[in-house]
Amino acid sequence: MIWKLYLQDFVFLSVWIFLCLNLKENVHEYLQIPYLIFSGMIGICLMIPAVGNPKQIGRASCRER
Numbered sequence: 001m002i003w004k005l006y007l008q009d010f011v012f013l014s015v016w017i018f019l020c021l022n023l024k025e026n027v028h029e030y031l032q033i034p035y036l037i038f039s040g041m042i043g044i045c046l047m048i049p050a051v052g053n054p055k056q057i058g059r060a061s062c063r064e065r
Contacts, residue, residue, distance in 0.1 A: 013043055013047060017043070020036060
């Protein structure tokens with residue numbers, strides 16, 4: 001599935017990466033790489049369109065529930 005990367009998505013992902021890199025210091029040394037991989041996957045999952053409503057992104061569909 002291919003979706004467009006809008007400015008809002010780019011800003012969200014930039015803030016997400018910034019927060020994850022700052023919070024990396026609170027994670028044990030051996031778990032930092034899995035933490036960054038998991039955080040990256042979650043960030044991307046929050047950007048892709050929702051399955052039930054393709055016009056709405058994932059993080060917006062989480063707020064409605």
